[in-house]
Amino acid sequence: MNKRLLHIFTLALLSSCSAASESSSSSRANRTPVAYNTVVECTLYDGMSKQSATLTTIGSGMEVQVMDTVDAYFVKARVTKDGKPVTGYMYRTCFPQR
Known part of the structure; x- marks a missing residue:
């Protein structure tokens, strides 16, 4: 038993x-993307290093959709440039601390 x-x-x-x-x-x-506003001017890269190609520059206060937190330094983000969505990687320091 x-x-x-x-x-x-x-x-x-x-x-x-x-x-x-x-x-x-x-x-x-x-998960769905979460909208954040940048606190400083930042760059959207096509990879996860400063040597990666620059896709666009995002000004302070612009809205960015954060899709995923990739690692301790980068997030995967999507922005709209000239009416088209552009997806890349940004430093976490571009956003306010939460």
């Missing part, structure tokens, strides 16, 4: 871990 209960609890534990991992990955995929 004790072995049977142990097996049932083990199966329940494994199924709950599997369900938790599926729900966390699906919620990450459903």
